[in-house]
Amino acid sequence: MKLFFLMTVVGLFFFSCKKNQTEVNPDDNIKENLSLSDSISYTINGIKYICNDQYANGFSNKQVNIKPYSQELPNRDYAYSSGNTWWYGEKDSLLVEYNYQFSGDAFVKIGFTKKYNIAKLQEGSIGYEPINGFQLATGPQQFITDYARENKTSGIFLSISSQTEESLFSYIPTRSMTKPVQLNNNIQDDSKFTILKFEKLDGRFFLLEAEFELNGYTENNKKYRIKDGFIRLITTFKHF
Numbered sequence: 001m002k003l004f005f006l007m008t009v010v011g012l013f014f015f016s017c018k019k020n021q022t023e024v025n026p027d028d029n030i031k032e033n034l035s036l037s038d039s040i041s042y043t044i045n046g047i048k049y050i051c052n053d054q055y056a057n058g059f060s061n062k063q064v065n066i067k068p069y070s071q072e073l074p075n076r077d078y079a080y081s082s083g084n085t086w087w088y089g090e091k092d093s094l095l096v097e098y099n100y101q102f103s104g105d106a107f108v109k110i111g112f113t114k115k116y117n118i119a120k121l122q123e124g125s126i127g128y129e130p131i132n133g134f135q136l137a138t139g140p141q142q143f144i145t146d147y148a149r150e151n152k153t154s155g156i157f158l159s160i161s162s163q164t165e166e167s168l169f170s171y172i173p174t175r176s177m178t179k180p181v182q183l184n185n186n187i188q189d190d191s192k193f194t195i196l197k198f199e200k201l202d203g204r205f206f207l208l209e210a211e212f213e214l215n216g217y218t219e220n221n222k223k224y225r226i227k228d229g230f231i232r233l234i235t236t237f238k239h240f
Contacts, residue, residue, distance in 0.1 A: 037052055037054075038052070038054035038100075038102070038232060038233045038234060039051065039052035039054075039102070039104075039231070039232050040052075040102050040108050040110065040229075040230070040231040040232075040233075041228070041229070041230050041231075042212075042226050042227065042228060042229040042230070043226075043227045043228045044168075044216070044224055044225070044226055044227070045224070048228070049104070049105040049106050049160075050104050050105055051102035051103055051104030051105060051106060051107070051108050052102070052104055053102060053103045053104055054100055054101070054102050054233070055101060055102070055103055056100070056101040057098070057099065057100045057101065057235070058097075058098070058099045058100075058101075059097065059098055059099075059126075059127065059129075059239035060097045060099075060127065061094045061095065061096060061097070061127045061128050062079070062089075062094065062095040062097065062113075062148070062151055063079040063088065063089025063090070063094065063095070063151060064089045064090055064093050064094065064095045064115050064151045064152070064154075065089055065090050065093075065150065065151065065152050066079050066080070066087045066088065066089040066149070066150045066151055066152075067087065067088065067089075067150075068085050068086070068087050068177070069085070069086050069087070069088055070084065070085065070086075071086070072086050073086070073088055076088055076091070080177050082176075082177060082178050083178075085177075085178070087177060089151065092117060092118050092119075093115055093116065093117055093118065094115070094116055094118065094121065094128055095113050095114070095115055095116075095151050095154060096113065096114055096115075096116055096121070096128065096129065096130060096134065097111050097112070097113045098111065098112050098134060098235070098237055098239075099111035099112070100233060100235065105162075106160050106161065106162040106165075107160070107161045107162065108158065108159070108160050109158070109159045110156070110157070110158050110231065111144075111147075111156070111157045111158075112134070112136065112155075112156060112237075113144050113147070113154045113155060113156075113157065114130075114134065114154055115154045116128075116130060120132070124239065126239070127239070129238065129239060133237065133238070134237040134238070136195055136198045136208065136237075137195065137198065138195045138196065138197065138198055139194065139195060140192060140193070140194050141155055141156050141193045141194070141195060141210075142154065142155030142156070142193075143155045143156050143157065143170055143171070143188040143191060143193065143214065144156065144157050144171060145170070145171050145172060145184075145185045145186075145187055145188055146171060146172055146185055147171040147172075148171070148175060149171075149172060149174075149175070149177065152185070153185055155193075156170070156193045156212075157169075157170050157171050158170040158212075158214065158216070158226075160216060160226075166218040166219070166220075166222070167218065167219065168216030168217065168218060168224055168226070169216065169217050169218075169219075170188065170191075170214055170215070170216060170217075171187075172184075172185075172187070172217075173217050173218065173219045173221070174219075182221050183217065183221060187215055187217065188214055188215060190215070191212075191213060191214035191215055192211075192212060192213055192214070193210060193211075193212040193214065193229075194210060194211050194212070195208065195209070195210045196209045196210055196211060197209040197210075201234070204236050204238075205234050205235065205236055206234070206235060206236070206237060207232075207233075207234055208231070208232070208233045208234075208235065209230075209231070209232050209233075210230070210231050211229060211230050212226070212229035212230075212231070213225070213226065213227050213228070213229055214226050214229070
């Protein structure tokens with residue numbers, strides 16, 4: 001009887017210890033990643049800027065390889081118009097853009113763009129998105145240097161603004177299509193944007209981490225070097 005009682009007590013103690021052990025849940029890492037805040041940081045002239053409030057995001061389609069025409073093209077929507085000139089892009093392709101805006105020590109807008117053939121896109125309520133999703137790969141990325149102009153290039157773009165300093169752009173800052181520009185699409189040849197991590201967290205979200213160093217230009221084409229850049233972003237890369 002004493003032996004039975006002792007075995008019972010030992011058994012209960014063993015069961016209690018097993019029950020109190022920490023259980024490793026494979027979803028814990030996902031929840032931890034989702035709980036961390038998005039942020040972007042960088043330095044200019046030795047001053048560090050941190051923006052950790054991701055307050056807005058956007059999505060758009062733009063025409064690509066845009067060229068001027070002296071007359072309107074039938075059954076086509078033009079990208080821009082000025083006087084007697086109309087600008088049109090390729091008929092069967094579009095640029096897909098997802099952008100994110102941060103605030104903190106400055107206001108930063110970062111965008112990710114890719115060119116797609118219309119056949120690879122699906123139409124939603126306000127635009128076209130990739131049928132197979134907007135995928136990024138780890139490693140070096142390109143910059144879109146003629147963003148909102150000809151859109152011959154594609155890739156990453158960045159703009160920085162504040163109340164006390166001139167705005168900076170990673171792309172040619174001249175928006176007018178009729179004014180001559182002093183910069184060209186080689187302005188980021190000595191720059192880098194490297195995706196360190198692009199992981200799927202669950203059925204909807206992706207974790208993006210990247211480092212960057214690039215040139216930022218004012219509207220007067222003055223150049224600043226943006227160094228020690230890092231971004232951490234959790235997003236769906238999906239609008240509808």
